[in-house]
Amino acid sequence: MSEVLVEYPLPEVGLIRIHRPEARNALNQAVREQLAAHFTTLGNDPQVRCLVLTGGEKFFVAGADIRAMAEAGAIDILLRQSHRLWQALAACPKPVIAAVNGYAWGGGCELAMHADIIVAGESASFSQPEVKLGIMPGAGGTQRLTRAVGKFQAMKMVLTGQPVSAREALAMGLASEVVADAQVLPRAVELAGQIAALPPLAVMQIKEVLLAGQDAPLETALLLERKAFQLLFASQDQKEGMQAFLDKRKPVFKGR
Numbered sequence: 001m002s003e004v005l006v007e008y009p010l011p012e013v014g015l016i017r018i019h020r021p022e023a024r025n026a027l028n029q030a031v032r033e034q035l036a037a038h039f040t041t042l043g044n045d046p047q048v049r050c051l052v053l054t055g056g057e058k059f060f061v062a063g064a065d066i067r068a069m070a071e072a073g074a075i076d077i078l079l080r081q082s083h084r085l086w087q088a089l090a091a092c093p094k095p096v097i098a099a100v101n102g103y104a105w106g107g108g109c110e111l112a113m114h115a116d117i118i119v120a121g122e123s124a125s126f127s128q129p130e131v132k133l134g135i136m137p138g139a140g141g142t143q144r145l146t147r148a149v150g151k152f153q154a155m156k157m158v159l160t161g162q163p164v165s166a167r168e169a170l171a172m173g174l175a176s177e178v179v180a181d182a183q184v185l186p187r188a189v190e191l192a193g194q195i196a197a198l199p200p201l202a203v204m205q206i207k208e209v210l211l212a213g214q215d216a217p218l219e220t221a222l223l224l225e226r227k228a229f230q231l232l233f234a235s236q237d238q239k240e241g242m243q244a245f246l247d248k249r250k251p252v253f254k255g256r
């Protein structure tokens, strides 16, 4: 049976659910491949305007599969080329909301950080415990984490391996919202529905520019923003959005 399931809680929202409870949703190569395939398919599906990524009620993802790494050599790891599978997630043009309950540890924390918005349950915990296994984060835990929370919080997490609670994650900028555990998925789907109702070209441009701009010098990032802003004036949705405002009616966006 597949360990990564796709559901449609709303017609324009794709929900990707990792279901490998016997291993606390640990990411083995099969799960990573399925994730990459679903992200690619949903990212290309014009019907889908926003994605939600979730795990189980007690664990989001407890990291990469330690059993699959324990005996591996450096060349085995190199040949797995798993960064190409992560890349499929990073390249998703649609907004991704991570709905995190329970453990988001190691590769699970890195997976959540591939999302654009993180909704965490009160009992969620985030951790980069790789150092305790004699390795280090390998899918963005030293880089995306530092960009999200800054050097001193990131260093503390990756050097100690100690988990942070959902509330701490929120305070440090590693979560967008904290809600009651039972509300995590409904809230993530609600947010996804709100985004899905907005003009998709504008939404995609915002995501692309925000992410690309983060790693560019400010002047370059502002230029990217300006060009994307100008480009949106070529869309029918821009005309519709502004005309609907002036007509005092609800806009109908077509993604054109």
Ligand code: DAK
Pocket: 022, 023, 024, 026, 027, 062, 063, 064, 065, 066, 067, 077, 082, 083, 103, 105, 106, 107, 108, 129, 130, 133, 137, 138, 139
């Ligand atoms: N891998 C494999 N199996 C795991 C696992 C994991 N990460 N986490 C849990 N399991 C398995 C356990 O072995 C156990 O299996 P059985 O003994 O029943 O066969 C089952 O799930 C239940 O686990 P527990 O009995 O431990 O469950 P608890 O609820 O008591 O504890 C826990 C939950 C999450 C606190 C605990 O399971 C735990 O500490 N898990 C390990 C967490 C961890 O250290 N995560 C970091 C893994 S290293 C890469 C990029 C990224 C990475 C690697 C490569 N490349 C680009 C190449 C990432 C590395 C990591 O994430």
